[in-house]
Amino acid sequence: CASVCTYANYMKIYDVIIIGGGQAGLSSARYIQKLGLDFLILEKEKQLGGSWAKHYESLKLFSPDVYSSLPDLEFPKVISSYPTKNETVTYLKDYASYFKFPVETEIQVVGISKVNQIFELKSDNNQNFFAKSIVLATGTFGFPYLPNIKGLETFNGQGLHSSEYQSPTAFKNQKITVVGGGNSAVQIAYELSKVAKVSIAIKSKISFVPQKIFGKDIHFWLKWSGLDHSKFLKDKSPPVLDTGIYRKHIKSKAIDVKPMFDEVVPEGVRWNKTNIVEEVDTLLFATGFSFQFPMLSNFEILNKQGKILHKQGIATEVAGLYFNGYPNLNNFSSGTIRGAAVGPSLWISHLSNYLKTNF
Numbered sequence: 001c002a003s004v005c006t007y008a009n010y011m012k013i014y015d016v017i018i019i020g021g022g023q024a025g026l027s028s029a030r031y032i033q034k035l036g037l038d039f040l041i042l043e044k045e046k047q048l049g050g051s052w053a054k055h056y057e058s059l060k061l062f063s064p065d066v067y068s069s070l071p072d073l074e075f076p077k078v079i080s081s082y083p084t085k086n087e088t089v090t091y092l093k094d095y096a097s098y099f100k101f102p103v104e105t106e107i108q109v110v111g112i113s114k115v116n117q118i119f120e121l122k123s124d125n126n127q128n129f130f131a132k133s134i135v136l137a138t139g140t141f142g143f144p145y146l147p148n149i150k151g152l153e154t155f156n157g158q159g160l161h162s163s164e165y166q167s168p169t170a171f172k173n174q175k176i177t178v179v180g181g182g183n184s185a186v187q188i189a190y191e192l193s194k195v196a197k198v199s200i201a202i203k204s205k206i207s208f209v210p211q212k213i214f215g216k217d218i219h220f221w222l223k224w225s226g227l228d229h230s231k232f233l234k235d236k237s238p239p240v241l242d243t244g245i246y247r248k249h250i251k252s253k254a255i256d257v258k259p260m261f262d263e264v265v266p267e268g269v270r271w272n273k274t275n276i277v278e279e280v281d282t283l284l285f286a287t288g289f290s291f292q293f294p295m296l297s298n299f300e301i302l303n304k305q306g307k308i309l310h311k312q313g314i315a316t317e318v319a320g321l322y323f324n325g326y327p328n329l330n331n332f333s334s335g336t337i338r339g340a341a342v343g344p345s346l347w348i349s350h351l352s353n354y355l356k357t358n359f
Contacts, residue, residue, distance in 0.1 A: 013130045014040050015355055017121060019109050019295075020137035022050015023070065024325020024340040026092060028135045029101045030071045031344040035352055041101055042121070042129070044108035048096050049089040051141035057167045058191055059085045061337070062183060062241050068337045070095055088337075109295045117358055119320065121295075132359050133320040133351060136296075137340075140289035140327065147179070147287055150263040155283065157268070162188060162286040168195045174281040177269060179260070181206040185286035186240045189255050192284075199256040199278075201269070206257065207239040208247050238332070291326065312346040320354060322347050 016032050018025045021043030032039050047053065060082040061068055068083060069075040073095055078087050096103060111122040112134070121129040144161040146152075152159065162184050174196045178189040181202040192198045200206075240246060250257055261269035261278075268280035291308055293301050300317040303309055308323060312330060315321035324343040327335030334343060 011128065011130050013118060013132060014038050015131070016040075016133050016135060016351070017042060017119070017129055017131035018135040018137055019121075020050065020139060020325075021045070021048040021092075021096070021103060021105070022052065022137065022139055022325070023092060023337045024137035024139065024343065025050070025135070026095050026101065027070045027340045028137055028322075028324045028344045029096075030099060031348045032135075032351070033099060033101070035348070037355070039102065040129070040131075041096075041103045042107045042109060042123075043103060043105045046105055047089075047093065048103065048105070049092040050139055051163075052085050052089045052092065054141065054163070055085050056162070056165050056188065056191075057085070059187075061088060063336065063338060070337065070341045073098055111297075112295050113298060114318075114320075117320070132355055133322065135322045135324060135344075136293065137324045138293075139325055140291060140335075143290045143292040144285075145288050145290045146285055149261075152264045152283075154266050155264045155268075156266045157280055158282045160282070160284055162284060163289075165284060168192050171196050171282060175268075175279060176282045176284060177201050177261075177278070177280045178284045178286055180286035180288075181240070182238065182286060182288070183240050186242075186246050188284065188286060190246055190249055193249065193255050199258050200250075201258055201260045203260045206250075208242045209239040211241045211243045289327075313343055314347045314350050320358075322351060 015037040016039040018028050018032070018039060018041045021041050025041055025043070026048070029039065029041055045053070060080070064081045065075045065078050065083055075083065075091055083091070107127065108124040109121050110124050113120050117132070119131045119134050121131065123129070141163060144163045146161060165188060168191050171192055172195045176192055176196050176198045178185050178192070178198060178200045181200065181204070185200060186206065189198050189200050249255055259271070262272040263270050264283070265277060268278045270277045291302060291306055301309060301315070308326060308329065309316050310323055310329070313323045315323065323329060325335060325340040329335070330343065330346060331339065333339035
């Protein structure tokens with residue numbers, strides 16, 4: 001009790017503080033709540049829901065509502081079966097309200113230290129919070145990845161990441177190159193092609209998988225086979241889920257698929273082998289996100305390859321630290337709602353034992 005009591009004289013100490021109020025944080029909260037632990041969720045935005053409210057307007061979940069529920073509360077049926085971003089935000093907010101989670105919004109954690117087994121969290125508005133353990137559920141949306149491409153800084157057009165894209169309205173009649181071959185890249189390119197001339201630049205062939213197989217959504221088969229939560233597909237790039245419209249659209253040449261260019265020039269992009277230059281108004285990078293934890297700069301969190309140092313979501317180098325909701329953390333679906341819903345099941349017993357043993 002010694003270290004805990006020292007802090008307890010002047011500051012409340014939580015059993016667990018969860019950083020992030022999106023799907024991963026809320027799922028973690030439900031597991032922790034059922035243990036009867038004293039916890040708090042810290043969310044940097046004005047509302048719960050993580051990054052969903054910031055995504056592009058037409059975004060829909062790639063999984064149907066029936067496979068998009070968090071623990072103990074089903075996702076309501078939606079008209080299209082595939083929830084929109086607004087329907088997802090509403091569900092997440094209702095989820096937190098239903099279970100009466102303790103939440104503080106507009107709190108961004110900027111620094112974390114640890115003294116005598118107690119974590120001290122400092123916020124951007126100079127508040128301090130103390131906890132015996134921490135769950136990191138911040139996601140990666142705040143850290144867009146941009147490839148290192150020669151000449152990018154010379155480009156005279158607009159360059160943006162998919163995280164900054166909202167709707168096609170501002171891109172009418174432009175020439176646009178979308179960099180990337182994943183779900184977001186294809187979905188955004190498809191939408192933009194209705195108002196602009198669009199090409200996709202890719203390093204390897206786009207891999208399409210039918211959204212439905214034998215009348216069942218692919219997520220039914222992933223769950224039935226166990227692949228959804230297995231390590232077999234852990235580090236595989238997810239294919240583009242397609243009802244047929246994307247492949248058909250590309251086949252019709254409404255979207256021009258090209259090999260990745262070699263460099264950016266002021267007026268556009270260039271392929272060095274052929275010395276062809278294509279004029280481009282906008283470069284849109286749908287190139288994913290990176291793992292970054294600036295608030296934990298005092299701790300060893302990532303390996304040399306930029307991967308999280310953990311075992312089943314339990315930090316291997318920092319006792320009392322847990323992760324949930326990060327892409328490919330434990331399996332193929334870890335970064336999705338359905339993955340975040342089951343992620344804490346891998347470490348909740350460890351968390352319980354850690355608290356009993358050390359405090």
